[in-house]
Structure formats: structure tokens, C-alpha cells
Amino acid sequence: MALPSTETSRHDNTLAVIRTLRDQGPVARVDLGALNGISSATVTSISTELLQQGLISERPPETPRPTGRGRPKTLIELNAQAACVVCIKLSINEIQLVVGDFTGQVRHSEHHTVSTLTLSADDLAVLLEEKIDAACDQLLGGFQRLAGICLAVQGVVSSQNGTIIWSPALSFRNARISARLTERFHCSVLLENDANCIASVLAAKPDYADCPNMVVIMLGYGIGMSVLINGVPYLGANGSAAEFGHSKYQPDGALCACGRRGCIEAYASDYALYRAAAEHLNLPAGDSAHPSEQQMQALTQLAMNGDPAAQRIYAEAGRALGIGIANILALFNPDLVLITGSGVRGFDAMQATMHHAIDEALVAELRGTTRIESCAWDRDMTCMGGIAMALNATDGETLLESQTAREA
Amino acid sequence: MALPSTETSRHDNTLAVIRTLRDQGPVARVDLGALNGISSATVTSISTELLQQGLISERPPETPRPTGRGRPKTLIELNAQAACVVCIKLSINEIQLVVGDFTGQVRHSEHHTVSTLTLSADDLAVLLEEKIDAACDQLLGGFQRLAGICLAVQGVVSSQNGTIIWSPALSFRNARISARLTERFHCSVLLENDANCIASVLAAKPDYADCPNMVVIMLGYGIGMSVLINGVPYLGANGSAAEFGHSKYQPDGALCACGRRGCIEAYASDYALYRAAAEHLNLPAGDSAHPSEQQMQALTQLAMNGDPAAQRIYAEAGRALGIGIANILALFNPDLVLITGSGVRGFDAMQATMHHAIDEALVAELRGTTRIESCAWDRDMTCMGGIAMALNATDGETLLESQTAREA
């Protein structure tokens, strides 16, 4: 409710300039003004400050002569070295660490296999600190500072409290991890659900620019979801919103990993598909409760090749998915439902019954104009999203930091 | 993206003052400053303007001497006469018109029985214009101007486009009603779903002050819902979000008024309950597809008195409601689910199975900390909410209006 004075105006405008530069690349001052609705005099003033702070630099004139009459534009761009951010993705038995520069480019990426389920809360903190430290040692020569860290975690997290409430990757609960990292690295730490990171990458795609309200469904070993309302992830009361996988298809239906019955996940997740298939089909050996990518591909292949049992299983999964999506349409009426995740490999085998189920469940008025689409799966999206979110969350501080540094 | 200059700051602060006065009643300048985080010098400046514009007045000193030392506070309060707003609630065969003053008090209320289903789009517009005209003639002596109109409509509306997309009260679709009223009455016209009006009244109650994300379920002839996210109604892609009644309980289950099967509404709405009961029980005569309040009360009474068939019907309804709420918890994870509407009369008979169904459907982590409560039904809430929303939407203009009036 506090309406801080005219000063916030400058702050907001400065952030707007930085963000414009981040997602448009080098831009001239006039254009920055036009894009953000401020006068170019103000842009001059802002860019002078940023230049002094070392956050931006003027790009030398183009070698191939710029076109048109008049004084040529002087493009300004973010100084990539001004800061870096680290995103760590925590999933079952795997940790990925990615470093991004101030412009948002990925500069470094590493994967580690770790048996996450055997870690204690303390082990986890130590492990993360080690990995971040190592990355900093290696890279901080090039960067002025580490501006922020994003933890992208599978499971239920409370971003506000910086607590991992529950994750399938961990055997403990309620880990207050953010505070510890903040203290250790003196930078802002963002804790996010992995699905939200992915969704924010997808939302940035031009294809989906006109979809302020979108729902992203992630099919895989489990089923995740992220809801963006006006482009920002919806978190709910305690960060555990958007558990699409555990919304209901059939009361008293198939058994779900959560212990209850009839969840969508109990029909359309990898483990559910493989479980149903293992009864009838001759499939590659392996832990059928935790099917590998190879196992799943074999199953998908069977369905594609016309095996009736496999087809029946995917059809039922499609129906469950369809009912779930019908509920989403009724309750959220989003502009777009996007289906992705490693499980999209089997989407073609589910699509027909899914659409059929949606049409059966909802009259046209409620079906509305929502686009329902699938989208190829890129496992690196999580960290790309994390880096983007960390930068966004952090450049208020970056600004402050370099101001005070200048003054000293 | 435009970041309008320092001028908006004054505008925002002025609105904050007006709103504080509206929901706190008379307040002194110092307190207005403290409550809104602005200096009292600024409040002086703002209140001087508002005084000149006739939007507020100083309250004469209290007769029972104010307590404490020091110069006594001079309370300022909104001038109730400065403006009025009209809220019209449109439901099946009934129109309610309420007039509220600038402070938000209801000054006048009238009900009309109209066979809404036989109206053409034009008839409707003419009817509304007449009623508003009559109210204005009668009341505008006392008010400086009509500041705004809120149309609270059952059904799917597009607030942005000012179009009633579909309403059970009307036999036509896509009525562009707002523009016509704006032109006729030269004031802003707000088109809202009735459930959103009710929800915003409920959200203002101190009991629910700490529930930024709440879901209100309205049981009645049909089943409606409103979702408030951070206190503002969520609208979805085309205003038809929050169709809880048509989310699914049982694929291929009971027939719903929407024409599909298995909707929650097909189990827990008045018509569904009565339909199920009419087969087995001896109930008051009447149109059993559109049961009256008396008919429903008789049915509820049977269940309360222990009639096993009636109890079974309410139990099944409770189960359907429970599954629907479980889905809401999984997908929205709100702070609060509030159940109201005329149908709460039978809530006691549904409660046990509802809670049981929720517990069966969701593990504790997903159940979360959401409060699930019922709330007595007050049929006048809709218009109270409409008036509050209309005032809120309109006092930017009121400000402008009286500024220019002063200048002339």
C-alpha cells in the first residue's frame, strides 16, 4: 500500500531498460525509449548511469555501414561479464548445474550423478555449496560477481520460505535450503518448482506470446504441471498448486504412487503405462516400476506399430488425460494447454482418445477457444528457465550493488 | 510497459485516500498518512483538493469530547452525495436493482419479476435503461452524478468486451450490452459474473483477510464458482473460468443440464438432488425440474429427519462435491474453499461424505492447509459486491470528472 515516491519511477525504468536489453539484444536509446514508453532524454540519463556502473556498454558502430540517412543509432548492450547466475536442477539421482551470464546466455553446464535419496539435509546443502564453489572458482575470474542462484527442484517447494517441502529426489522434508545458500554466497537465492522454470521458457516463445494464461502439463515418470496466470507462475497457498497428476479421473480407480486411487498419474505417467503393459506384453527387462527411457520407447513403439494391447493402454491414458484437461478447461479456461515432458513420446498414441474425452466431457461453450498443443521435450529447458528467472529476480540488487560499489 | 511519470503517483495516492475513507469511515489526516505510507503533508494537499471538489467533507468535532491531550484530530469522510452507482443483478425471471452512494452504502433496492427468457437483446437493453432511468429520476436529486453501473449476470460474461456471452436467464447470446449503457448514461459500465460479486464481498470479511487465494463455490439451482487470486477474480481466457459445476465427478455419470454426463452439478445442484429424490420420495407437487425453495426445503428436511433415501442422495452429492473440491485443492491449492449459495441449506447432510471423499482422494501433503468452510447465504450479497466493485472501478473517473467540473 505504501506508495514510495517518484524515486521508484527511476528504478522501474532502469529495470525496464535492462530487461529490454536482455531480451532484445543491443538496442539504441531512441528505441529503448519507444519500447518502454519513456522519453529518450530519460534513456540517456539512465544509460549514462548504467555505463558508469559497468552494467552496459556501447557497441562499436557496425562495419557494414548502417542503412538510411541521419545520424546512425548507437546500440547499447548488456555487459555479459557484469554478473553471472547459477541454476541447479535437482532431480532423482541427478544434479545439473548451469551458469548463465548477465545477458542470459548459458556459459557452462555440468551434470552429476548423485544418489540423492541417501543424502541428509545437511549433505545436500554441503553438496550444493561445493558445486557452486567449484563453478565460481572456475568462472568468477570472468565475472564481476555471482548475482543469484536458482534452485529448480522436482516436488513441492515454498518459494517464499525458501523451503523444499517435499521432493521425490529427497528422503527428508521441509529443508530450509535458501537461507543457508544466501548466507554462504551473499546473493539472492530463488527456489522454484522445476515445472515453473520450464513453463516460463515456453511462455517466452513467440508462438505463445498471446497466451497470458497458460497451463503446461509435463508427462514423464510422474505428471507435473505449471499454471501461468498473466505470465507469472501461480503458486497457491503453500507452493503445492498445480498437482495435475493427482487430480481425479476415476474415484476408486487405479493405484497411484501417491497412495490414493484414480489419479490421472495412475493412468498416464510412464510408470502407470509400463505397469499396465507389463501384465500383457513382452517388454525389455528392467525395473518395471521405474521404466527407463529405453523401456518406455519400446512400449511406445509397440503402440505405434499397432499392437492392440499397447494401443489400448495408451488409449486409456489419453482418456484420463482428456478428462483431466476437461477439468482444467472448466476451472481455469486458459488460453493454451501445452503438453510436454519426456512422455510426449507417446502423445500420438493418446491424442485421439484425449480429444474425444474432452469433447465428451464439455459442451462447446466451456471448451472455449483454448488451444491444446503438444511441444517437443528439451531436458535443458529447466535450467534455461531458472537462469532467466534468477536474473529477473536479481537485477534490482545488481543495480544497487554496482551503485554502492561506484560510490565507494 | 509504459511507466507514466511522477503524475500517476498523485493519482494513486488520491485513490488510496478515497478507498481508505470508504472502508474505514471517517479518518484523520495523520492516520490517512500512516495507513497509506505517505506523509501527512501530502495528505493535506490531497484532502484540500478533494474538499474543493466536493468529494469529501470535514466532520464536525465529536460532541463527546475526544480523549487525550494535544490538538484533536479532524476527521474527514467521503461525501455520500458525491456520486451514486447502480448495480443490476440479472437472474432467471428476476431483476434486482440497487443504488449505492459514494461511501458504498445501499440507499435503495428494488426487485422486479420479468420473464427474462422471452426478452430479445434489444428488449433487455430497453428494460435496463428504463429501470436505471427511473431510479435516477427518483434519486438523482440527492446525488451529484451517476458514476457507474455494474451488471451482475448469471452465466458467462466477457468483462473486457462488455458482452454477455451466455446466461441461463437469457435466450440469446453474445449481447454487447455495456457499450450501449455507457453511451446512454455516460458512465463506466462494469459487467461481472454474479459469483465474482459475491466472492468479493466474502473476501472483504475480516475472517478471510488472510486468504489471498480463495475459491467460493455457490450451490443452488446450478453450481457456480469464483476464484480470487491475490484477491482479484480470475477470469480466464474468455470469462468462462471457474465452471466448477461442470468439472467431472464420474465420466459417463449422471446427465447434467449442460447436456454432458458426470458433472458435479449433475449430483449436487438443486435440480439434481430433486430429480434423484422424485423417483423415490413423496415430495411437494411442482415442477420437479425447477424445484422451488419450498420443495428443496422439504427435501432437506427429509434428510435431516433421517429418511434413508434422502440421506443417500445427499451423501452421494457430498461425495461428488468432495471429489470436485479435491481437484480444486490439487489444482489451485487455495487458502480457503468457501461453500455458500442457497444450496448450503443441505450442507449438513453432505458434509460427512464430502470430507470423506476429499480425504480418500488426496494425501495430506496435497490436502495442504486449505480451510474448507461453509457460509450462510445472503441473497443480497451480489448487489453489495457489485456496488463495491463499481465504485472501485469508477473513482478514477469520478476524480477526473469533479476536477474538470471545478475548473470550468
Next chain:
DNA sequence: GTTATTTATTTTAGCGCCTAAAGTAAATCA
């Protein structure tokens, strides 16, 4: 090769808003 024209950026002048601090008003307390 000047000179006019065009476009970009910077500087200047001035306005509106806000706040802190000083000044004034209106009570109670002693």
C-alpha cells in the same frame, strides 16, 4: 566540396510530486 536534410543523442528549462522540517493551531496539564 559545400550545403541542406535527416535522425540520434545530449543539454536545458521547467513542472509536478514528495518529504522533512519549521511554523501554526488547538487541545490538556499544572
Next chain:
DNA sequence: TGATTTACTTTAGGCGCTAAAATAAATAAC
């Protein structure tokens, strides 16, 4: 009656923004 306390108003000064003027750096035209 004067000291004290609290509320409100006035004053002085700062910040940020914009429009307009000034400057800069090109191309086009002769």
C-alpha cells in the same frame, strides 16, 4: 497563564520526467 502535546499547514529543497533546444553525425543534392 504558560508548558506540553498532538494535529495540521506551509516552506524549502530534492528527484524524476518531459518538451524543446542544441549538438552530433550521417546522407542527399547540387
